[in-house]
Amino acid sequence: MADQSFPEIRSTCPYCGVGCGLRLRADGAGGLEVRGDPDHPANYGKLCSKGSALGETLGMEGRLLSPRIHGQDASWDEALDLVADRFRETVAQHGPDSVAFYVSGQLLSEDYYVANKLMKGYIGGANIDTNSRLCMASSVAGHKRAFGSDTVPGTYEDLEEADLVVLVGSNLAWCHPVLYQRILAARKKTGAKLVVIDPRRTASCDGADMHLALKAGSDVALFNGLLGAIEAAGAVDNEFAAHVTGLADAIAAAAQDDDAVTGLPRAELEAFYKLWIGTQKVVTVYSQGVNQSTSGTDKVNAILNCHLATGRIGTPGTGPFSVTGQPNAMGGREVGGLANMLACHLDLENADHRAAVHDFWDSPAIADAPGKKAVEMFEAVGDGRIKALWIIHTNPAVTMPDADAVRDAIAGCDFVVVSDITAQTDTARLAHVLLPATAWGEKDGTVTNSDRTISRQRAALPAPGDTRPDWQILAQVGRRMGYARGFDYASPAEIFREYAALSGIAGKLGRDFDISAKADLSDSDYAAMAPFRWPASANRTGGRFFADGQFYHAGGKARMIPVRHRAPASVPTQDRPFRFNTGRIRDQWHTMTRTARAPRLAAHLAEPFLEIHPDDAARLGIAPADLVQLDSPQGRAILRARLTDAVHRGDVFAPMHWTGETAPAARVDALVAPNTDPVSGQPESKASVVSVAKFTPAWYGFAVSSSDFTPDCAYWARARTRAGQRAELAGLSAPEDWEGYARELFGLPGAEAQVMLDARKGRARIAFHHDGQLVAALFAGPEPVALKRDFLANLPGTEAPHALTGQPPADAPDPGPMVCACFNVGLNTILQAIEEQHLLSVDAIGAALDAGSNCGSCRPELGAILASAIAREAAE
Ligand SMILES: Nc1nc2c(c(=O)[nH]1)N[C@H]1C(S)=C(S)[C@@H](COP(=O)(O)OP(=O)(O)OC[C@H]3O[C@@H](n4cnc5c(=O)[nH]c(N)nc54)[C@H](O)[C@@H]3O)O[C@H]1N2
Ligand SMILES: Nc1nc2c(c(=O)[nH]1)N[C@H]1C(S)=C(S)[C@@H](COP(=O)(O)OP(=O)(O)OC[C@H]3O[C@@H](n4cnc5c(=O)[nH]c(N)nc54)[C@H](O)[C@@H]3O)O[C@H]1N2
Ligand code: SF4
Numbered sequence: 001m002a003d004q005s006f007p008e009i010r011s012t013c014p015y016c017g018v019g020c021g022l023r024l025r026a027d028g029a030g031g032l033e034v035r036g037d038p039d040h041p042a043n044y045g046k047l048c049s050k051g052s053a054l055g056e057t058l059g060m061e062g063r064l065l066s067p068r069i070h071g072q073d074a075s076w077d078e079a080l081d082l083v084a085d086r087f088r089e090t091v092a093q094h095g096p097d098s099v100a101f102y103v104s105g106q107l108l109s110e111d112y113y114v115a116n117k118l119m120k121g122y123i124g125g126a127n128i129d130t131n132s133r134l135c136m137a138s139s140v141a142g143h144k145r146a147f148g149s150d151t152v153p154g155t156y157e158d159l160e161e162a163d164l165v166v167l168v169g170s171n172l173a174w175c176h177p178v179l180y181q182r183i184l185a186a187r188k189k190t191g192a193k194l195v196v197i198d199p200r201r202t203a204s205c206d207g208a209d210m211h212l213a214l215k216a217g218s219d220v221a222l223f224n225g226l227l228g229a230i231e232a233a234g235a236v237d238n239e240f241a242a243h244v245t246g247l248a249d250a251i252a253a254a255a256q257d258d259d260a261v262t263g264l265p266r267a268e269l270e271a272f273y274k275l276w277i278g279t280q281k282v283v284t285v286y287s288q289g290v291n292q293s294t295s296g297t298d299k300v301n302a303i304l305n306c307h308l309a310t311g312r313i314g315t316p317g318t319g320p321f322s323v324t325g326q327p328n329a330m331g332g333r334e335v336g337g338l339a340n341m342l343a344c345h346l347d348l349e350n351a352d353h354r355a356a357v358h359d360f361w362d363s364p365a366i367a368d369a370p371g372k373k374a375v376e377m378f379e380a381v382g383d384g385r386i387k388a389l390w391i392i393h394t395n396p397a398v399t400m401p402d403a404d405a406v407r408d409a410i411a412g413c414d415f416v417v418v419s420d421i422t423a424q425t426d427t428a429r430l431a432h433v434l435l436p437a438t439a440w441g442e443k444d445g446t447v448t449n450s451d452r453t454i455s456r457q458r459a460a461l462p463a464p465g466d467t468r469p470d471w472q473i474l475a476q477v478g479r480r481m482g483y484a485r486g487f488d489y490a491s492p493a494e495i496f497r498e499y500a501a502l503s504g505i506a507g508k509l510g511r512d513f514d515i516s517a518k519a520d521l522s523d524s525d526y527a528a529m530a531p532f533r534w535p536a537s538a539n540r541t542g543g544r545f546f547a548d549g550q551f552y553h554a555g556g557k558a559r560m561i562p563v564r565h566r567a568p569a570s571v572p573t574q575d576r577p578f579r580f581n582t583g584r585i586r587d588q589w590h591t592m593t594r595t596a597r598a599p600r601l602a603a604h605l606a607e608p609f610l611e612i613h614p615d616d617a618a619r620l621g622i623a624p625a626d627l628v629q630l631d632s633p634q635g636r637a638i639l640r641a642r643l644t645d646a647v648h649r650g651d652v653f654a655p656m657h658w659t660g661e662t663a664p665a666a667r668v669d670a671l672v673a674p675n676t677d678p679v680s681g682q683p684e685s686k687a688s689v690v691s692v693a694k695f696t697p698a699w700y701g702f703a704v705s706s707s708d709f710t711p712d713c714a715y716w717a718r719a720r721t722r723a724g725q726r727a728e729l730a731g732l733s734a735p736e737d738w739e740g741y742a743r744e745l746f747g748l749p750g751a752e753a754q755v756m757l758d759a760r761k762g763r764a765r766i767a768f769h770h771d772g773q774l775v776a777a778l779f780a781g782p783e784p785v786a787l788k789r790d791f792l793a794n795l796p797g798t799e800a801p802h803a804l805t806g807q808p809p810a811d812a813p814d815p816g817p818m819v820c821a822c823f824n825v826g827l828n829t830i831l832q833a834i835e836e837q838h839l840l841s842v843d844a845i846g847a848a849l850d851a852g853s854n855c856g857s858c859r860p861e862l863g864a865i866l867a868s869a870i871a872r873e874a875a876e
């Protein structure tokens with residue numbers, strides 16, 4: 001329990017771009033009690049499973065607590081001097097383009113502002129790019145083409161006021177759960193319709209009125225079809241058209257596309273067009289199914305075209321809505337974190353803008369040409385053009401396309417600095433210098449969420465060990481490079497004031513981003529700052545953009561952009577016939593450095609997997625729970641097969657989360673081709689091509705232990721449990737001495753062993769006990785081992801005399817795979833309750849078991865479980 005003598009501190013969730021407000025209370029023992037902030041305008045007290053589990057992710061295990069040089073602990077002075085010297089020398093010898101920063105949409109705005117200032121104003125190059133290139137770049141480019149600025153016009157309230165919400169390439173139920181629940185709650189009252197456009201059936205479809213399972217990459221053709229239908233129906237808003245140029249050209253281009261390439265039945269297309277055209281209040285939400293594409297920018301503009309043609313923008317309940325992924329993806333765009341932007345939405349390629357920033361910073365230099373975008377940046381690292389690289393708050397050795405090549409490029413770079421909170425990540429392992437950052441919960445600053453609301457993150461815990469905040473590390477390097485005056489910051493408040501003052505200049509230059517009303521905040525005002533939506537200047541506050549028809553292009557008009565359908569860059573062939581789609585799961589965050597620490601988050605989906613259509617699987621001789629091997633021109637991965645008709649025949653889907661630390665054979669970005677959008681430079685992370693084949697190891701295994709262990713075999717995947725760790729294993733040759741193998745695996749040379757061997761069938765079950773308690777157990781055999789895994793996972797630390805049976809005793813039923821992470825409710829428990837208590841609704845399940853009654857993230861799954869249980873019962 002939290003100690004009531006500690007004050008409750010308001011902060012913001014460090015995960016997704018919904019930007020939920022939190023109330024934190026320290027427990028006095030290094031932990032935090034976390035609840036939703038009832039007053040925060042993003043979530044009004046609600047949290048999803050990840051936000052609710054934040055308190056479980058804070059331990060010091062695995063934290064990077066002091067600077068390291070070549071793997072040895074070092075002092076801050078040594079580390080900072082080395083970084084500053086090497087960057088200065090490299091710039092002096094090879095020029096500013098020979099160094100680069102690769103940063104993150106998870107940095108706080110203050111951190112990000114300092115990084116950008118150091119590179120663009122002092123080093124004088126523009127080789128600073130960010131993981132937002134993999135995330136938001138197409139939206140930024142599309143906004144700029146249409147509006148003349150990177151402006152998200154609407155607000156979260158629009159999602160509730162709309163009569164139709166369309167989700168395009170967005171699995172909002174899992175990736176922005178609190179927003180999804182807001183939409184569902186509003187819909188109960190308003191009867192609004194929900195349409196999902198995604199080649200895959202996702203959890204977001206469970207609550208939808210319509211799911212258009214279009215062919216991967218065909219969104220432009222679909223929205224061009226809609227534009228044609230808008231015109232044909234006479235639904236163009238002629239009054240608003242006075243504020244728009246390019247209408248006729250865009251309509252003419254659209255007419256050249258054939259929406260049949262979407263593969264959708266004509267009737268579905270017509271029904272969608274009719275619904276969209278017939279509903280004045282429509283919000284089109286889009287995310288990575290749109291952005292992460294070689295036609296990502298065109299997809300964005302195809303959507304914006306439809307809203308501009310109908311004038312459905314900037315008024316309550318209308319508009320296109322690009323939802324941001326990371327907690328500060330939006331803030332990163334505001335501070336100019338992309339290689340082709342300057343701070344405060346000023347343009348690097350505009351001489352007046354450059355001069356204004358240069359002048360304001362009073363800096364020795366100003367970058368005058370865009371730097372390298374992420375994919376080009378790592379290519380330049382690989383071929384030695386970039387000789388010093390600083391990676392901050394991101395894990396590109398896992399998350400960049402062609403990840404093996406990126407890993408090799410980083411490994412071969414002359415000088416690599418990594419700032420992280422985690423001691424061992426795939427990227428941190430490659431660093432010459434590792435710098436320990438303070439983590440969420442220990443640091444102060446601001447983030448901007450998807451609807452332009454700027455909120456404070458606040459420290460509620462002391463900084464552990466030798467850790468320092470990212471802004472401070474950057475400023476200290478800047479000072480040591482000789483730029484004392486530019487980086488003389490004493491606090492994030494000081495940085496925020498400078499940034500707000502610069503935005504006032506941007507506002508005077510006619511930019512949308514202006515928070516100059518905050519330029520004179522005192523330290524205590526900053527400390528107390530409540531969430532606010534930008535703009536915030538003397539003459540503009542909060543609200544929506546563009547209802548007045550005023551845009552940011554010269555002349556003030558919006559532009560409709562003629563766009564044409566293009567298929568994804570990688571073309572399936574006989575050798576690589578499958579379209580490889582990737583994305584996220586409900587309870588993990590990216591490379592899992594934080595979420596994997598919480599047992600209840602790991603329990604939802606404990607292993608990497610591949611969704612494949614049952615017909616494709618049958619053709620390839622793949623059975624449920626088999627392992628499959630995927631090959632692409634870039635690399636290879638091994639994943640567990642999940643047979644499901646949620647994907648089209650010929651499409652496969654895998655989550656992006658597993659790494660060298662958690663499942664080294666399942667790093668899916670090793671397969672992804674580094675094809676990029678020609679306008680935005682964003683990689684096509686969702687449409688590579690692969691071959692799929694059954695992977696046949698000599699043996700499969702499942703292991704549980706009360707302490708961590710690192711397997712060493714062809715395939716393994718590990719996850720934390722309440723009792724310790726669990727792992728799936730598979731090896732290419734079966735050990736002769738299973739007991740010896742298990743002792744080595746768990747590091748238990750002397751423990752008392754219980755062994756069950758069936759030499760003929762090649763099966764082995766071994767349990768180790770210590771002081772009457774189970775310490776570890778291994779179950780192995782020549783085919784995938786059928787076991788009650790969720791039961792076994794929690795056995796270590798108990799007496800477990802019958803562990804080797806692999807079955808729960810009759811009086812301790814197996815809960816099955818976790819569905820509700822908040823209340824720890826498993827699938828079997830839910831199925832049993834549905835059957836025995838004749839439950840007929842998700843609310844009834846909640847009333848009976850609590851499941852789904854807290855954050856709501858599992859409600860779509862509960863709905864699906866209920867529907868199939870009822871269907872089964874009806875069939876019986
Ligand atoms: N649980 C969880 N939530 C997260 C994150 C996380 O790691 N875990 N990360 C955050 C971040 S940084 C981001 S960017 C967001 C991403 O949020 P989303 O974009 O919602 O998530 P993804 O799963 O990457 O992709 C969304 C969908 O795009 C679909 N798709 C693939 N190709 C196409 C296509 O051609 N057309 C269409 N229309 N759809 C297609 C995929 O099938 C997938 O279901 O999530 C944020 N929230
Ligand atoms: N195939 C495929 N690949 C993808 C995607 C996809 O959909 N499919 N999505 C892409 C997208 S949208 C995104 S946003 C990226 C995300 O990819 P990444 O940003 O590479 O992944 P994260 O795991 O979020 O990495 C964050 C790192 O920061 C560290 N960290 C945490 N807190 C702090 C801190 O306070 N300071 C510092 N210095 N470090 C900290 C963590 O330990 C971790 O190592 O992945 C991209 N890659
Ligand atoms: S929806 Fe979940 S992950 Fe996103 S900000 Fe809210 S609590 Fe955090």
Ligand SMILES: [Mo]
Nearest residue numbers: 134135325326
């Ligand atoms: Mo993202």
